[in-house]
Amino acid sequence: MRVLVVTAVPAERDAVTRAFGGEPEVREVPGARLHRAGPFDVVAGGAGPAAAAAVTAFALAAAPAAEPYALVVSAGIGGGFASAAPVGSLVVATRIVAADLGAETPDGFVPVTGLGFGRDTFLPPEALVRDVAAATGAVPGPVLTVSTATGSAARTAELLAAHPAAAAEAMEGFGVAEAAAGLGVPVLELRAVSNTVGPRDRAAWRIGEALAALTEAFGKTAPVVESWNRHDRHDRHRD
Numbered sequence: 001m002r003v004l005v006v007t008a009v010p011a012e013r014d015a016v017t018r019a020f021g022g023e024p025e026v027r028e029v030p031g032a033r034l035h036r037a038g039p040f041d042v043v044a045g046g047a048g049p050a051a052a053a054a055v056t057a058f059a060l061a062a063a064p065a066a067e068p069y070a071l072v073v074s075a076g077i078g079g080g081f082a083s084a085a086p087v088g089s090l091v092v093a094t095r096i097v098a099a100d101l102g103a104e105t106p107d108g109f110v111p112v113t114g115l116g117f118g119r120d121t122f123l124p125p126e127a128l129v130r131d132v133a134a135a136t137g138a139v140p141g142p143v144l145t146v147s148t149a150t151g152s153a154a155r156t157a158e159l160l161a162a163h164p165a166a167a168a169e170a171m172e173g174f175g176v177a178e179a180a181a182g183l184g185v186p187v188l189e190l191r192a193v194s195n196t197v198g199p200r201d202r203a204a205w206r207i208g209e210a211l212a213a214l215t216e217a218f219g220k221t222a223p224v225v226e227s228w229n230r231h232d233r234h235d236r237h238r239d
Ligand SMILES: O=C(O)c1cccc(C(=O)CC[C@H]2O[C@@H](n3cnc4c(=O)[nH]cnc43)[C@H](O)[C@@H]2O)c1
Pocket: 008, 009, 011, 012, 046, 047, 048, 076, 077, 078, 079, 080, 146, 148, 149, 150, 169, 170, 171, 172, 194, 195, 196, 197, 207
């Protein structure tokens, strides 16, 4: 069973592959460079939902027919909402939500679904989310995908008003999920919290700590996804 993992930057990709030691085998496919480690093919596809969707689609389309991907994981560091996910913690998405995809109106932000088209949420498989949370200690909760990282208390309050249970935000999950859904592949999002969502303070980001947490999490996630693929995949896919 193979799992495609999509990160934004090479440092995140390498944090995932480090969980398996040694040098990953590198495979070039059109549009993507995959680093193979354990059950994971890991690609650093760039920042933001568009880059993430493009590289996910390229990698999925390039999989050999005899060995299709059973799962796609959007992974990396992320911002944690203070009440749910402190710096250094992990978050596994129960929902992957496009938080700024929609329209501004005189009455405030309206998501695309409120405009009568598109979609703004993908649901990872429930059993897999539960098992990954149990194995890694990750907080299960909604992860918001934003095109602009939050940098003020006012924007944080807006996001929490619209998504009171939000645990984290990042910039790729919804793009990865959109591409995976287009090809009928389930999706998961796993984030290691490097900073708190709120007024921008880049000096306070704990990137090294978050990358170390990501490495540890992927070591613990590999057996979970392998077991899920054998036992749960076909009856629990909600999307
Ligand atoms: O500078 C470095 O060494 C470094 C190493 C690893 C990753 C980075 C990034 O800047 C990754 C950008 C990536 O991180 C996500 N992210 C992290 N915090 C937030 C946030 O508060 N709001 C939104 N996104 C966040 C996001 O997915 C970015 O694409 C640097």
